[in-house]
Amino acid sequence: MSIKAVDLFCGAGGLTHGLISSGINVVAGYDIDPICKWAYEKNNKGAKFFHTDVSKVSGKDIETHLLGAEIRLLAGCAPCQPFSTYSLGKTDQQDKRWTMLDEFARLVDETEPDLITMENVPQLLKHEIFQKFKSHLEELGYEVTSQVIACADYGIPQDRKRLVLLASRLGGPLSVRPRNPRKDRVKTVRQAIGSMPPIKAGEVHYKDKLHAASDLNEINLKRIRNSKPGGSWKDWDESLISDCHKSETGKSFGSVYGRMEWSKPSPTITTQFYGFGNGRFGHPEQDRALSLREGAILQSFPKRYSFVPKKQVVETRNIGRLIGNAVPVKLGKVIGESIIEHVRLYRPHALI
Numbered sequence: 001m002s003i004k005a006v007d008l009f010c011g012a013g014g015l016t017h018g019l020i021s022s023g024i025n026v027v028a029g030y031d032i033d034p035i036c037k038w039a040y041e042k043n044n045k046g047a048k049f050f051h052t053d054v055s056k057v058s059g060k061d062i063e064t065h066l067l068g069a070e071i072r073l074l075a076g077c078a079p080c081q082p083f084s085t086y087s088l089g090k091t092d093q094q095d096k097r098w099t100m101l102d103e104f105a106r107l108v109d110e111t112e113p114d115l116i117t118m119e120n121v122p123q124l125l126k127h128e129i130f131q132k133f134k135s136h137l138e139e140l141g142y143e144v145t146s147q148v149i150a151c152a153d154y155g156i157p158q159d160r161k162r163l164v165l166l167a168s169r170l171g172g173p174l175s176v177r178p179r180n181p182r183k184d185r186v187k188t189v190r191q192a193i194g195s196m197p198p199i200k201a202g203e204v205h206y207k208d209k210l211h212a213a214s215d216l217n218e219i220n221l222k223r224i225r226n227s228k229p230g231g232s233w234k235d236w237d238e239s240l241i242s243d244c245h246k247s248e249t250g251k252s253f254g255s256v257y258g259r260m261e262w263s264k265p266s267p268t269i270t271t272q273f274y275g276f277g278n279g280r281f282g283h284p285e286q287d288r289a290l291s292l293r294e295g296a297i298l299q300s301f302p303k304r305y306s307f308v309p310k311k312q313v314v315e316t317r318n319i320g321r322l323i324g325n326a327v328p329v330k331l332g333k334v335i336g337e338s339i340i341e342h343v344r345l346y347r348p349h350a351l352i
Contacts, residue, residue: 002069003025003073004066011031011036013036016332018335019333027065028047031049039307059110062107073113114168115169115174118165119162119331124163143168144167149162154184157298164335188265192266196293216287260281274290
């Protein structure tokens with residue numbers, strides 16, 4: 001297939017892996033975080049990682065990767081933390097991450113790709129910077145669509161909503177394909193991680209060093225033993241409730257210190273999903289939080305996706321960040337399939 005793609009803000013390769021799985025040839029990924037390199041290149045054959053700030057990347061750099069392509073795709077997920085629900089009203093707009101969507105637009109100007117995909121949090125819709133980005137693409141002649149996608153609708157075992165922007169110069173609108181009830185069945189926590197070997201808090205499974213659960217102190221061990229699936233700290237005995245949750249402001253944080261439910265998709269996987277107190281990340285049955293591997297599976301990474309070399313020590317915070325920040329692989333695949341359907345309609349000769 002002569003569709004070539006470059007992935008900006010590529011992280012550990014969630015979007016890239018999904019696009020490759022759909023049949024798109026992703027040749028390069030750029031990210032400012034050097035620890036992404038191993039996971040990105042190890043799992044995505046043919047895609048080269050570049051440890052570079054996207055603001056330092058030129059159109060000529062991108063053009064080099066896309067030489068000879070019949071169809072050129074520029075993809076990426078600009079850093080979403082400034083636009084998240086948690087950060088709204090709290091993030092300094094001088095934070096450099098606010099400007100990354102402008103850098104994406106600059107590279108569109110300099111490379112004029114045939115297709116564009118950008119994924120982010122739905123809250124980005126509320127910001128002027130997104131409307132400016134979308135209007136700019138339209139001024140350049142792109143047909144632009146933006147959709148909020150419920151990941152669970154496409155078989156991703158997670159209650160996660162994402163904004164997907166797609167833009168095309170090939171003719172006609174490009175959008176994420178409709179959900180197929182036969183193909184895209186809702187997947188539950190049990191279906192995703194129910195077969196994982198049991199481990200205890202603080203334990204690492206001998207066959208997979210990413211199947212590792214954070215340790216719990218005595219009070220948190222008591223708390224999780226008193227937690228029920230789908231519940232919260234409000235179910236505990238008074239002696240286990242922390243003082244901060246007894247205050248008026250603390251009472252609103254009902255989603256922390258909870259267990260997931262086997263029969264439903266997981267809550268949104270964040271960069272701190274490995275901590276019991278950071279959300280409803282308690283295992284449905286075992287007295288521990290999610291392991292790193294379980295979090296990756298709930299993000300629809302393949303079970304054998306490698307995040308560190310075999311002999312390297314796993315740094316939980318770093319790997320948790322890579323997993324939580326990733327575009328769910330299956331969402332990337334759905335986006336890729338939608339792009340291929342669009343190309344098949346408007347440029348069928350480009351599909352070999």
